[in-house]
Amino acid sequence: MDGDYVLKKALENAEEYNDPILYDQENESFQDDIPFLLKWADKAEGPIVDLACGTGRATIPLAEAGFEMIGLDINGNMLAEAKRKAAERSVLVQWEEQDCTDFVLPNKSRMIFTVGNSFQHFLTNEDQDRLLNSVCKHLESGGIFIFGTRFPSPGELLQPSTEEYWRSYVDRDTQQKVDVYTISEYDPIEQLQHYKTIRRMEERETSSRITLRYTYPKEMERLLTKHGFEIVHVFQDWQETLLSKDAYQMVYVCEKVG
Missing domain, CATH: 3.40.50.150 (Vaccinia Virus protein VP39)
Structure with a gap:
């Protein structure tokens, strides 16, 4: 390759x-x-x-x-x-x-x-x-x-395809609280979990994507x-x-x- x-x-x-x-x-x-x-x-x-x-x-x-x-x-x-x-x-x-x-x-x-x-x-x-x-x-x-x-595990692979709360923390630079949510979709044929991570702050929202192999x-x-x-x-x-x-x-x- x-x-x-x-x-x-x-x-x-x-x-x-x-x-x-x-x-x-x-x-x-x-x-x-x-x-x-x-x-x-x-x-x-x-x-x-x-x-x-x-x-x-x-x-x-x-x-x-x-x-x-x-x-x-x-x-x-x-x-x-x-x-x-x-x-x-x-x-x-x-x-x-x-x-x-x-x-x-x-x-x-x-x-x-x-x-x-x-x-x-x-x-x-x-x-x-x-x-x-x-x-x-x-x-x-x-x-x-x-x-x-x-x-x-079933709990890891069969996560909801809707938003699920993960965690919160305070951004060191802005001192704003950040609430983090994830959305996942598992492809059992390719054994791939497709994740979208959403980060919500007071005035804005960002998102990123990643794919992981099991x-x-x-x-x-x-x-x-x-x-x-x-x-x-x-x-x-x-x-x-x-x-x-x-x-x-x-x-x-x-x-x-x-």
């Missing part, structure tokens, strides 16, 4: 990331995955790669803990904010603006991860194959790949095995709760075999 086409499709699904300041306001408070990543980072040597690193929500804390970090993302706006935050906190990170499905780094790593449910941005079988091929190429034998993705556990097992990974753990949260039918997330720890 042509690299320019892949890049174009990835950027078409990037409305939610056009404003990195807004993204951080809505997501930076989530820190549940950091202790989990730190535990596994302690077992790794050399550079650790954060794929789809965004504004460095996970990259920067690991760098502050003393780990050699590479943050890689396709979105230049998100990376610019990551660089600004890292400089503000006097943290050294190697930032790379590259496509996660076709990235090139000079050295292999003992640990690669992608969090924030970024795995769901790879919408086709071909996208997932290219991502895992790239990860496998850049992992040492016995290296660890960690990622999280939403569990395809992958079932047995499907994931075969996919990872095909690409040379052994599944070490599957949890339903970052607190290491074993996966159950009531899960809303799947956290995978995989080892490169051979």
Whole structure:
């Protein structure tokens, strides 16, 4: 598949990331995955790669803990904010603006991860194959790949196609209350959830769209095995709760075999 086409499709699904300041306001408070990543980072040597690193929500804390970090993302706006935050906190990170499905780094790593449910941005079988091929190429034998993705539970997939309230917060710049609503539509054939997010303030309203891929556990097992990974753990949260039918997330720890 042509690299320019892949890049174009990835950027078409990037409305939610056009404003990195807004993204951080809505997501930076989530820190549940950091202790989990730190535990596994302690077992790794050399550079650790954060794929789809965004504004460095996970990259920067690991760098502050003393780990050699590479943050890689396709979105230049998100990376610019990551660089600004890292400089503000006097943290050294190697930032790379590259496509996660076709990235090139000079050295292999003992640990690669992608969090924030970024795995769901790879919408086709071909996208997932290219991502895992790239990860496998850049992992040492016995290296660890960690990622999280939403569990395809009925409650997750069968969300209402009408507006549903999600959350509220106060915008740091305007000090206005922002009420956030979502509308979703699931395509069971393509396994894609189409989301529209609506943000309402006192005097205006904005909206953005994103599409996410859902992958079932047995499907994931075969996919990872095909690409040379052994599944070490599957949890339903970052607190290491074993996966159950009531899960809303799947956290995978995989080892490169051979």
